[in-house]
Amino acid sequence: MDNDGDRISIIISQLGLAHLDRLWDNRHMFGIGLPEAIIILLAIGLLFFGSGKIIEFARSLGRLSGEFKKGKADIERELKAAEKEEEDKKKVP
DSSP: OOHHHHHHHHHHHHTTOHHHHHHHHTTSBTTBOHHHHHHHHHHHHHHHHHHHHHHHHHHHHHHHHHHHHHHHHHHHHHHHHHHHHHHHHHHOO
16 A cells, blocks of 8 residues: 555544545555546547547536636625625614
């Protein structure tokens, strides 16, 4: 096990959560970690869909992320405005 895995195992055992230690050990599928799995999936996607579709998909994810951030900012702005409006109503008797 790598150093991070050893540290996590020690922390888990110190917290008395031994059952979680088994989950940590079984986390790696076929002996590979998350970064390797992502690279393998990208390579398989490249073979099936081609580079053009992968780039198009990445662009779509970027746009989706941007729209999500805009929506989140709009909601936060509306909540702050409503909160300020409530405070103004409380100040004026």
